[in-house]
Amino acid sequence: MLTNRQLFLQHVGQTSDQPLMLEIERAEGIYMYDNRGQQYIDLISGVSVNNIGHRHPAVVEAIEKQLEKYMHLMVYGEMVQSPQVKLAKYLSDLLPASLDAIYFVNSGSEAMEGALKLAKRATGRPHIKSFQHAYHGSTHGALSILGDEEMKRAFRPLLPGVEKLEFNNFQSLETIDATTACVVVEPIQAEAGIIEPQNNFLQALRERCNQMGALLIFDEVQTGMGRTGKFFAFEHYGVVPDIMTLAKGLGGGMPIGAFVASKTIMDTLKTNPMLGHITTFGGHPVSCAASLATVKVIHEEHLAEKAHMKGQRIREKLKHPTIHHIRGKGLFLAIELNDNELLKRFMDEAFKEHLIMDWFLFSDTAFRIAPPLIVDNYQIDEIVKKIHTALDRAQTI
Ligand SMILES: Cc1ncc(COP(=O)(O)O)c(C=O)c1O
Numbered sequence: 267m268l269t270n271r272q273l274f275l276q277h278v279g280q281t282s283d284q285p286l287m288l289e290i291e292r293a294e295g296i297y298m299y300d301n302r303g304q305q306y307i308d309l310i311s312g313v314s315v316n317n318i319g320h321r322h323p324a325v326v327e328a329i330e331k332q333l334e335k336y337m338h339l340m341v342y343g344e345m346v347q348s349p350q351v352k353l354a355k356y357l358s359d360l361l362p363a364s365l366d367a368i369y370f371v372n373s374g375s376e377a378m379e380g381a382l383k384l385a386k387r388a389t390g391r392p393h394i395k396s397f398q399h400a401y402h403g404s405t406h407g408a409l410s411i412l413g414d415e416e417m418k419r420a421f422r423p424l425l426p427g428v429e430k431l432e433f434n435n436f437q438s439l440e441t442i443d444a445t446t447a448c449v450v451v452e453p454i455q456a457e458a459g460i461i462e463p464q465n466n467f468l469q470a471l472r473e474r475c476n477q478m479g480a481l482l483i484f485d486e487v488q489t490g491m492g493r494t495g496k497f498f499a500f501e502h503y504g505v506v507p508d509i510m511t512l513a514k515g516l517g518g519g520m521p522i523g524a525f526v527a528s529k530t531i532m533d534t535l536k537t538n539p540m541l542g543h544i545t546t547f548g549g550h551p552v553s554c555a556a557s558l559a560t561v562k563v564i565h566e567e568h569l570a571e572k573a574h575m576k577g578q579r580i581r582e583k584l585k586h587p588t589i590h591h592i593r594g595k596g597l598f599l600a601i602e603l604n605d606n607e608l609l610k611r612f613m614d615e616a617f618k619e620h621l622i623m624d625w626f627l628f629s630d631t632a633f634r635i636a637p638p639l640i641v642d643n644y645q646i647d648e649i650v651k652k653i654h655t656a657l658d659r660a661q662t663i
Pocket of ligand 1: 373374375376378401402403404452456485486487488513514
């Protein structure tokens with residue numbers, strides 16, 4: 267009989283030759299447990315998803331309660347579903363007044379598809395700008411604005427009218443003009459290796475968009491939900507987008523995404539054509555119930571503020587001769603080693619320490635630290651010790 271691992275390789279669609287192949291039986295808080303009972307620490311939150319940890323009791327309870335009432339009823343937007351309504355109201359109360367209409371979808375990529383369509387529909391303009399080393403998802407539209415040619419080449423032709431800007435390059439903002447429907451940006455670039463905007467770059471971008479009548483879209487799929495020390499990363503910079511995308515941590519482990527705009531902008535999807543964006547499962551009631559519980563935990567337990575303090579603790583404790591510098595905010599950190607071979611050896615050693623780690627799509631000399639925001643000080647000290655051990659070994663091999 268074939269093992270689960272063999273069946274996984276045989277029948278589950280693969281996207282890499284080197285999957286991690288860990289067989290997890292259960293997960294709780296910051297920990298995962300494999301089929302041999304071994305404990306692992308999730309240092310990346312399933313890539314910025316499990317911000318309140320795995321199987322948070324409030325999320326499990328909300329899912330169970332919703333399951334007793336109803337699951338799917340009808341395609342998006344026709345029926346008044348209270349989990350959606352409550353979530354939309356709670357989120358809009360957390361957001362500036364100009365972001366008061368929320369369209370729920372299933373993922374970050376789908377949120378970006380909706381956001382791009384909304385910008386084109388609302389402005390009637392054809393062109394889109396995005397940034398080098400940006401990642402916004404894997405569907406055709408999201409891939410079209412991805413900032414790396416190698417990941418795109420095999421899938422061309424993609425969307426026309428897309429142009430790349432350089433993050434933190436003020437001159438490149440001049441190409442935003444009266445034909446630009448929108449500029450899409452991650453307020454802190456995630457897969458580029460956690461690159462922060464410098465010298466009020468986002469303010470300058472906002473101003474240029476205002477001048478040209480282009481809509482500014484912030485992709486907060488990784489940076490949102492308390493990860494960077496604020497509920498949304500844009501709060502660090504005092505710049506409010508016209509449209510924002512959310513996903514990943516929004517669902518507390520359940521699939522959900524959203525694009526957010528003003529009611530006036532969002533309402534353009536109602537006419538010419540009507541049904542300007544539709545989805546069957548977007549805003550699934552069980553996902554919305556889980557999401558509301560998640561958002562409440564982050565808000566009521568001040569997890570964003572705590573993420574700031576915890577990030578500081580990691581920065582203070584994580585000192586090693588191989589570390590060149592640390593980038594990022596809150597619990598959204600890139601540890602720069604400036605050495606790809608060293609990084610590879612470190613990743614192997616970190617896995618031996620039972621740390622679930624990851625590097626970045628577009629940076630091959632740094633690794634990420636983005637644990638669930640509920641990680642406590644004792645656990646942080648344990649994590650730092652394990653990273654030091656792995657770095658020691660990686661350095662001497
Ligand atoms: C910044 C950002 N935007 C969008 C996405 C796409 O989200 P999803 O994988 O849910 O489609 C990702 C996924 O990693 C992301 O990091």
